[in-house]
Amino acid sequence: MGILDFLARVQGSYQRSTAHFLCRRPLPISTQTPIISFTFDDFPRSALLTGGAILKGCGLAGTYYASLALAGKQTPTGTMFLRDDLKVLIEQGHELGCHTFDHCHAWDTKPHAFEDSIIKNRQALSELAPGTFFKTFSYPISVPRAQTKRRVAKHFVCCRCGGQTFNVGHADLNYLSAFFLERCRDPQVIKQLIDQNQRARGWLIFATHDISSNPSPFGCTPRFFEDIVRYSVNSGARILTVVQACEELCSSAS
Numbered sequence: 001m002g003i004l005d006f007l008a009r010v011q012g013s014y015q016r017s018t019a020h021f022l023c024r025r026p027l028p029i030s031t032q033t034p035i036i037s038f039t040f041d042d043f044p045r046s047a048l049l050t051g052g053a054i055l056k057g058c059g060l061a062g063t064y065y066a067s068l069a070l071a072g073k074q075t076p077t078g079t080m081f082l083r084d085d086l087k088v089l090i091e092q093g094h095e096l097g098c099h100t101f102d103h104c105h106a107w108d109t110k111p112h113a114f115e116d117s118i119i120k121n122r123q124a125l126s127e128l129a130p131g132t133f134f135k136t137f138s139y140p141i142s143v144p145r146a147q148t149k150r151r152v153a154k155h156f157v158c159c160r161c162g163g164q165t166f167n168v169g170h171a172d173l174n175y176l177s178a179f180f181l182e183r184c185r186d187p188q189v190i191k192q193l194i195d196q197n198q199r200a201r202g203w204l205i206f207a208t209h210d211i212s213s214n215p216s217p218f219g220c221t222p223r224f225f226e227d228i229v230r231y232s233v234n235s236g237a238r239i240l241t242v243v244q245a246c247e248e249l250c251s252s253a254s
């Protein structure tokens with residue numbers, strides 16, 4: 001391993017440790033029936049038009065984390081949502097979550113600028129869809145700094161990061177774990193994780209970006225996605241949006 005690789009590893013480990021251990025808001029995961037949520041970051045149109053249709057076909061809803069500055073733009077994950085898509089998303093019973101207005105890097109952005117971008121996203125939403133509010137959040141690109149985590153916490157019932165695992169025992173409402181589907185191309189590994197979540201009676205949050213027959217490195221195919229959705233349903237888990245799951249777990253903990 002070269003010195004640069006070594007330093008990158010040390011920095012990554014430091015970032016994950018501070019994000020994990022500081023500014024926690026503990027939530028005991030106590031549920032008779034395990035929970036699974038499906039989330040999409042950014043979000044590309046295909047996540048709603050294709051991914052949302054798969055969920056809807058199973059009578060389910062997902063959570064879409066939007067950076068409103070990205071509306072209508074072309075990005076590596078495809079065409080981003082259009083303004084009219086937000087209305088459709090809400091009408092279909094999906095949850096719209098916040099991902100900052102400018103898609104700010106959670107570590108590299110100064111904490112006050114990061115919070116400003118959250119407030120800007122909220123203001124933009126109040127103009128686009130009056131009466132609609134963001135209740136949950138996902139961190140763009142990276143784990144957050146402790147000060148960022150502290151500032152973000154007061155705006156949302158919960159905040160999601162990554163970590164490639166499920167939430168069990170005492171989770172952190174400011175730093176919920178999620179599993180990015182595109183980082184594992186073997187459906188059997190993901191199905192084993194669903195089984196583990198089932199046995200542990202945990203809360204497994206899946207995340208991805210585009211759903212396309214020719215996906216970006218950050219997305220997956222409709223076939224792969226539907227296979228995981230159907231396996232999740234058949235596992236006996238309840239499939240809830242992030243805000244539904246969070247509110248239910250919080251009420252059973254109080």
Ligand SMILES: [Zn+2]
Nearest residue numbers: 041042140141
């Ligand atoms: Zn993002």
